[in-house]
Amino acid sequence: MLRALAADAKLLRCRPVVWVICAVALLAIGVLATQSVRDMAPPTEAQMAMAEETYRTKLAEWEAEHEQWEQACIDDGGTAEQCAVPAPTPEAYQPWQSDYSDASRITFLIAAALLGMAMYVAGAMFVGGAFVSGAMTTWLTHHPGRLVLTVSKLIVMGVLALGVGVLVFGGLLITLNLAARAWGVPVPDDQFATSLVSACRATLLGVFSAVTGAAASFITRRTALAIGLAAAYVILNRLVVSFNFATGVAPALDLITQGQAWVGGTTYLAYWDAGVFREVQIDPTPGGIAWAVLTVLMVAAALLMQRLRDPQ
Amino acid sequence: MRIGTSAHPGRQSSPAVVVEGLTKRYGPRTAVDGLDLTVPTGGIHALLGPHGAGKTTVLRILVGLTRPQRGSITLLGEDVPRHLPRVMPRVGAVVGRPGFHPHVSVRRNLDVLAIGLGIARRRIDESLDLLDLTGVQHEAFRTLGGETRQRVALCAALMKAPELLILDEPPETADPQRVAEIRTILTHLAANGTSVLVSSHRIDDVQGWADTASIIDHGRLVIQGTVAEIIQERSHRVTIGVRDAARAERILTEHDFRIRSRTTTELVISVPGADPAETARITALLAREGLYIHQMTTQSPSLEDTIVKLSRSGAA
Numbered sequence: 011m012l013r014a015l016a017a018d019a020k021l022l023r024c025r026p027v028v029w030v031i032c033a034v035a036l037l038a039i040g041v042l043a044t045q046s047v048r049d050m051a052p053p054t055e056a057q058m059a060m061a062e063e064t065y066r067t068k069l070a071e072w073e074a075e076h077e078q079w080e081q082a083c084i085d086d087g088g089t090a091e092q093c094a095v096p097a098p099t100p101e102a103y104q105p106w107q108s109d110y111s112d113a114s115r116i117t118f119l120i121a122a123a124l125l126g127m128a129m130y131v132a133g134a135m136f137v138g139g140a141f142v143s144g145a146m147t148t149w150l151t152h153h154p155g156r157l158v159l160t161v162s163k164l165i166v167m168g169v170l171a172l173g174v175g176v177l178v179f180g181g182l183l184i185t186l187n188l189a190a191r192a193w194g195v196p197v198p199d200d201q202f203a204t205s206l207v208s209a210c211r212a213t214l215l216g217v218f219s220a221v222t223g224a225a226a227s228f229i230t231r232r233t234a235l236a237i238g239l240a241a242a243y244v245i246l247n248r249l250v251v252s253f254n255f256a257t258g259v260a261p262a263l264d265l266i267t268q269g270q271a272w273v274g275g276t277t278y279l280a281y282w283d284a285g286v287f288r289e290v291q292i293d294p295t296p297g298g299i300a301w302a303v304l305t306v307l308m309v310a311a312a313l314l315m316q317r318l319r320d321p322q
Numbered sequence: 323m324r325i326g327t328s329a330h331p332g333r334q335s336s337p338a339v340v341v342e343g344l345t346k347r348y349g350p351r352t353a354v355d356g357l358d359l360t361v362p363t364g365g366i367h368a369l370l371g372p373h374g375a376g377k378t379t380v381l382r383i384l385v386g387l388t389r390p391q392r393g394s395i396t397l398l399g400e401d402v403p404r405h406l407p408r409v410m411p412r413v414g415a416v417v418g419r420p421g422f423h424p425h426v427s428v429r430r431n432l433d434v435l436a437i438g439l440g441i442a443r444r445r446i447d448e449s450l451d452l453l454d455l456t457g458v459q460h461e462a463f464r465t466l467g468g469e470t471r472q473r474v475a476l477c478a479a480l481m482k483a484p485e486l487l488i489l490d491e492p493p494e495t496a497d498p499q500r501v502a503e504i505r506t507i508l509t510h511l512a513a514n515g516t517s518v519l520v521s522s523h524r525i526d527d528v529q530g531w532a533d534t535a536s537i538i539d540h541g542r543l544v545i546q547g548t549v550a551e552i553i554q555e556r557s558h559r560v561t562i563g564v565r566d567a568a569r570a571e572r573i574l575t576e577h578d579f580r581i582r583s584r585t586t587t588e589l590v591i592s593v594p595g596a597d598p599a600e601t602a603r604i605t606a607l608l609a610r611e612g613l614y615i616h617q618m619t620t621q622s623p624s625l626e627d628t629i630v631k632l633s634r635s636g637a638a
Contacts, residue, residue: 017438024426024434144421145431147387148478151415153438154386154406320388 014153014162022166025139028132032174035128039121043182046108046116050186050195053105065103072097110190110197114205117182119274122212125178126219126269130240133167133223138233147321160228160316164221164309171220175213183209204275211298212273218305225305228312231322264292265300272297336399338363338486338517339384344393346379346541353379354390355541361519361534366512368528368535368549369521376541377521378418381490384519385415398486411439414479415488420471424464428455428474431463432481441481449480452507469500476504480511487511489520505531525552560591560601562608563617570613577607593620 022028053061076095083093108116140146140163153159183205190197226236247264264279271277271292278289339361346354354376361367371377382388384397386406395402400409422431432446450456453473458466466474479487487508509531512518522528528535529549536546545552559582564570567589571581580592593600605615 013438013440017434020430020437021423021426021434024430025423026425139423143424144419145423146421147418148421148475149435149438150387151385151417152410152435152478152482154403154410320382 011158011162014155014158015165018162018166019169022136022170025136027135027139028170031128031132031135035124036174036178039124039178039182042120042124043117043185046113046120047186047189049106049108049116050110050113050189051193052107057105061103061105062100065098065100068098068103110186110195111201111204113190113195114183114186114201114208115274117186118179118205118208118212119270121178121182122215122269122273125175125212125216129167129171129174129216129220130223130226131237132170133220133225134227134236134240135233136167137163137224137227138231138236141227141231141322142233144322150321156316157313160313163228164224164312167220167224168217171217172213175216178216179209179213208273208275214298215269215273215301218301221305222308225308225312229308229315265297265304267292268297268300270297272301336363337361337396338367338398339519340394340396341380341384342394344380344383344390344395346376346383346388346390353541354383354393357393357538357541358543359536359538360546361517361536363517364512364515365533366508366518366520366528366531368525368532369519369538370525370528370535371521371523371538371544373523375523375539377523377538378490379541380538381415381417381488381519381521384488385410385413385417387417411482412485413488414482414484414486415490416472416475416479417488417490420475422463422471422474425462427460427462428466429459431474432459432478435478436481439482445481445483446477449477452480453477454503473504485516487516487518489518491521491523558593559621560593560604561617561619561621562589562591562604562615563587564589564608564613564615566613569611570608573607573611573613574604577603579604 072095076097079095080090080093084090140149146159149159150156186205187197187202189195223236223240226239227233230236230239244266247266250263267277267279271294275294277292279292280287280289337360339359341357341359344354344357344359345352357376357380359369359380369377369380379388383390384395384402386403389403397406397409398412402409422428423434426434429446429450432450433443435441436443436446447456450459453476455470455473455477458470463471463474476489479489489508508518508520512533520528520532525535525537532549534547535549535552537544537552562570564587567584567587570589571584574589574591575581582590582592584590591604593604601618601620605618608615
């Protein structure tokens, strides 16, 4: 087993496609995370001046025209109370500045989604490529242990995802805290602990995604099919959830929202129910369980397929 | 049918491969049908048969890529697939299309295999050198031609310094020198005690360098023995042109030659084996009677013809 792990680790280092996927994901996370971290920055003088200018323009507009707007509304059958147009307030036009909690939540959610997708694709390509090229058959000709081979590749992908996750989320956590300190944004102790938990969960989500992607390729034996399977799930899941095709079951099967709740905290899933827009609360804990169950099921299916099906 | 024994009787201990009652079905199609096969230890053994005879399936079963429904297999004295992990480090194999990671260099592909097998880097260098692959070791596998890819696959098998080497169809190339080199390597390995099992759909491919052979058809053993003995079983067709074919036929029939057909000036004769002395005897017999051959052609029968003939004689 140790030899198989060493061989797969060496192989992973030699596969440029995996590193290109990681690099693209890191770049995208860097760009998007920079934006959400910057939202904590205090507004600049220029932004303040622009906000003041916008407020004055809106106030002048209101003073000039609010009576006409209210009259038009009353003429259409509204009551004076219903048609009252309140004056704009300076607070409504203040430049947006997010607090530490919001910034870390959004940053981790974006990073977890991007890294999760990248790790799934990397896992699928690492294993699928071996099947498509025939390297899997060559390997099995020399190393007859099919289960050892499968477990070794899954472990190596999991370790890669863990490493990349620690790098990304550790880096983001440090960046968020340094930025908060630099801009004087308060970081309550419990909020830091919450962010740390989110970072750990996001890292684990990356590991689950990588292992699931690799397992999907062991099952389908085609990279494109494994990636297509995930894409089909995302599309189908949206349809099922949005149109409430499976009332009661849909939220449990919606792994995307479940993952979102696990990393970012309690989430509300919106759906249409007989013409009415409803919301269901998704708690964080089941999300982690759902992803762990999915990963275990995929690994079990991959091991079973490897055991039962002969290589091409 | 079974004729002869190992070409290496002195080295013969237990056979390298023993297959008994091997059966593999793919749905309604039976690829291997109760096959019995023995590959002697040492020397080169050819597994012959036409396309679709079941050769590749047999080799895939031997190395554990395919699982049979029935039958027992012993590789180097170990029961497989039960003890496959124990025996495979002693077996080198190239079965099917050579498959390696296309964007990874030859050297790194071999490194990965060697790490998994616990093989020293020195063995990779030696095998690359032996197969004249040192010059392409840093090139990506996808850039290599078909024949070079086959040599890389053979290199991976030879890195293990195998006691048993299994090759599914020897590397085919338009370069006769390369063919000769690979045959020399295999002959050298066999001479040093490695048992080589090589499959082919052409008997002429293995004639002259394989010691023993088995012919299979429809997943069953047709014949097994030394290559010389199997060749002897094949009747070559000799066509001669003479002025009086009827008289030539009488003369040759009296000397136990079998005439297949005759025209006024042409005679087709069946000659067992590929013995040049037989054709020389035909020329001499006719010349003694004043009949001179003005044209002579020899045609080897195809493997399919041989199988049909042997199957008929076996049935009789």
